[in-house]
Amino acid sequence: MDFTILSVSGKPGLYKLVSSSKMNLIVEALDETHRRLPIFASDRVTSLSDIAMYTMAEDVPLMNILDSVLRKEDGKVCSLDYKKCGKDELHAYFAEILPDYDRDRVHDSDIKKLLQWYNILVSNGVTNFVDPEENAEEATEETAEKAE
Numbered sequence: 074m075d076f077t078i079l080s081v082s083g084k085p086g087l088y089k090l091v092s093s094s095k096m097n098l099i100v101e102a103l104d105e106t107h108r109r110l111p112i113f114a115s116d117r118v119t120s121l122s123d124i125a126m127y128t129m130a131e132d133v134p135l136m137n138i139l140d141s142v143l144r145k146e147d148g149k150v151c152s153l154d155y156k157k158c159g160k161d162e163l164h165a166y167f168a169e170i171l172p173d174y175d176r177d178r179v180h181d182s183d184i185k186k187l188l189q190w191y192n193i194l195v196s197n198g199v200t201n202f203v204d205p206e207e208n209a210e211e212a213t214e215e216t217a218e219k220a221e
Contacts (some may be wrong), residue, residue, distance in 0.1 A: 078103070078199070082117035088194050103197045106126075114149075121190070126183065127175035135187070140202040141170045142191045150195050155188040 077090040079100060088100035091109060098112040099156075112118055125132035146152060153166045160181055167174060167184045194200070 077193070078121045079112075080119045080121065082119075083110055084116075087121070087190055088112075103193055103199070104204055126187075127169065127178040128171065128173045129175055132175060133171060133174075136202045138171055138187065139191055139194065142188070143195070143202065145170060146195075148195065148200055150192045151188045153188065155185045 079088045079090055079098075081088060081100070087103045089097060089103055091101050092099040096113070098118065099109055100112050102108045102110070121135055124135040126135060126138055142151065153162070155163060155166075158166075163181055163184055164176070167179075167187075195200075
């Protein structure tokens with residue numbers, strides 16, 4: 074990804090970092106308005122690349138999970154209506170994406186937020202979630218493991 078995607082606590086949606094200064098960040102909303110606004114030090118800001126989800130082994134970076142959703146959905150918005158589906162259906166869908174996720178620590182709201190963010194990103198043409206070289210390394214490792 075060529076730019077930083079941010080989540081701002083208390084503000085809906087996702088934002089693209091446009092500029093930064095000593096006093097604030099300037100972000101652009103990833104929606105149809107593309108509205109720019111300042112974000113101050115008092116706002117809680119998190120980069121999507123800094124977020125991970127719990128699994129039974131080690132935490133998996135959010136960008137890798139978004140890439141898995143992208144592959145499952147063939148680059149389209151999420152086929153699951155996460156706002157209206159039941160808990161079991163939501164968890165079954167997520168288990169297809171991340172089979173070993175920690176069912177005790179990953180809540181329904183976490184999965185819904187992930188799918189909401191995925192839809193926002195794909196709707197705005199952001200689909201390059203992971204470094205292509207990193208994907209090639211993972212594929213090589215998986216192939217080596219299967220060969221053993």
